Amino acid sequence: MTHNTTPPDLDRLTQxxxxxxxxxxxxxxxxxxxxxxxxxxxxxxxxAAPRGALDLIANWSAQMDSEMLARxxxxxxxxxxxxxxxxxxxxxxxxAIGPHEEAARRARARLLLHDAxxxxxxxxxxxxDAIWRGLNDTSTDFNWYSKRTILSAVYTSxxxxxxxxxxxxxxxxxAFLDRRIENVMEFEKAKANWRxxxxxxxxxxxxxxxxxxxxxxxx
Numbered sequence: 001m002t003h004n005t006t007p008p009d010l011d012r013l014t015q016x017x018x019x020x021x022x023x024x025x026x027x028x029x030x031x032x033x034x035x036x037x038x039x040x041x042x043x044x045x046x047x048a049a050p051r052g053a054l055d056l057i058a059n060w061s062a063q064m065d066s067e068m069l070a071r072x073x074x075x076x077x078x079x080x081x082x083x084x085x086x087x088x089x090x091x092x093x094x095x096a097i098g099p100h101e102e103a104a105r106r107a108r109a110r111l112l113l114h115d116a117x118x119x120x121x122x123x124x125x126x127x128x129d130a131i132w133r134g135l136n137d138t139s140t141d142f143n144w145y146s147k148r149t150i151l152s153a154v155y156t157s158x159x160x161x162x163x164x165x166x167x168x169x170x171x172x173x174x175a176f177l178d179r180r181i182e183n184v185m186e187f188e189k190a191k192a193n194w195r196x197x198x199x200x201x202x203x204x205x206x207x208x209x210x211x212x213x214x215x216x217x218x219x
Contacts, residue, residue: 009048012038014059022102026053026110054116057107061123064096065130072134082135087181089131090155091174094162105163128152154180 017026017034024030031053035045049055071092077085097104111120128151132139139147158177165173 007048009038009040009044010055010059011063013040013045013048014056014063017053017056018060018100018103021053021056021106022100025106026057026103028052031056053110054119057110057116058119058123060103060107061127064093065127067096068092068127069130069134072131077135083181083185085135086131086151086184087177089134090151090158090177090181093127093131093155094159094170094173097162101163104159108159108163124152124156128155131155150184154184 013031013034016037017030020030020033020037024033031045031049034056035042038045040048049059068089072089075088077088080088108120110116111123125148128148131151132147137144137147154177158173158180161176162170162173165171
């Protein structure tokens with residue numbers, strides 16, 4: 001069982017910031033207005049979010065991850081194929097943005113700045129990892145990383161389309177996501193077929209290692 005260790009003040013500050021971030025961006029002004037709305041002192045706000053608006057963005061992302069996982073837990077995932085499960089999870093994460101799309105656009109722009117680039121990558125990775133954990137992924141080693149890397153790319157591109165899609169049901173974004181997931185599934189099939197075809201061939205890593213160290217040592 002996991003426990004929420006997020007300080008209550010940070011949650012209050014984050015939720016209070018969302019209506020303002022759409023207008024003022026994730027700025028010091030938004031932080032000031034959120035602090036006032038949350039009825040927090042300057043010291044309490046600094047303690048809750050020492051990095052200012054960046055901590056609010058990170059906490060909002062974590063809140064949306066939690067909402068996504070709750071929806072996944074409540075759904076009948078067992079009856080879905082893996083493609084449907086991944087699609088459901090990504091859509092749940094996108095839908096968690098709710099009415100705060102402008103705040104999400106501003107968050108994306110803020111995370112593209114040089115002082116937040118690492119944080120942006122960490123948040124996308126955390127969301128992708130949350131999806132796979134929610135799907136009870138048991139992969140290890142290279143597969144563990146490749147699944148999260150590929151899903152990070154799918155989510156990032158789908159988020160951009162989602163935030164620019166003004167159709168009532170997000171039909172363009174949903175179609176885009178379907179195509180991306182299809183590409184991933186085709187890649188996984190190709191990878192599986194390649195493994196079958198090459199399972200009796202020498203391991204290239206071992207071959208290269210042998211070349212590097214001059215092959216077998218003579219007795």
